[in-house]
Amino acid sequence: xxxxxxxxxxxxxxxxxxxxxxxxxxxxxxxxxxxxxxxxxxxxxxxxxxxxxxxxxxxxxxxxxxxxxxxxxxxxxxxxxxxxxxxxxxxxxxxxxxxxxxxxxxx
Numbered sequence: 511x512x513x514x515x516x517x518x519x520x521x522x523x524x525x526x527x528x529x530x531x532x533x534x535x536x537x538x539x540x541x542x543x544x545x546x547x548x549x550x551x552x553x554x555x556x557x558x559x560x561x562x563x564x565x566x567x568x569x570x571x572x573x574x575x576x577x578x579x580x581x582x583x584x585x586x587x588x589x590x591x592x593x594x595x596x597x598x599x600x601x602x603x604x605x606x607x608x609x610x611x612x613x614x615x616x617x
């Protein structure tokens with residue numbers, strides 16, 4: 511399944527809030543409905559250009575950086591799907607920690 515398909519599935523899920531949804535869930539549902547209508551073509555173009563996975567990574571890191579100062583640091587690490595040695599995993603973790611300080615708007 512492509513990133514574009516996963517994003518569209520998530521937007522469809524978010525755009526159907528539960529009957530007892532609170533204010534935040536309803537707000538996310540409204541935004542998801544708007545994005546669901548506006549994004550399909552753009553997502554496909556970014557997917558075809560090979561840009562979408564990078565945008566998802568940047569957005570994930572941006573969201574992770576928005577935890578409160580009292581919370582533990584949340585780090586988004588990109589790892590290959592196949593097994594790699596611990597040295598590679600630690601190097602990628604170090605790189606992700608360094609990247610977590612770069613929290614400008616990703617888009």
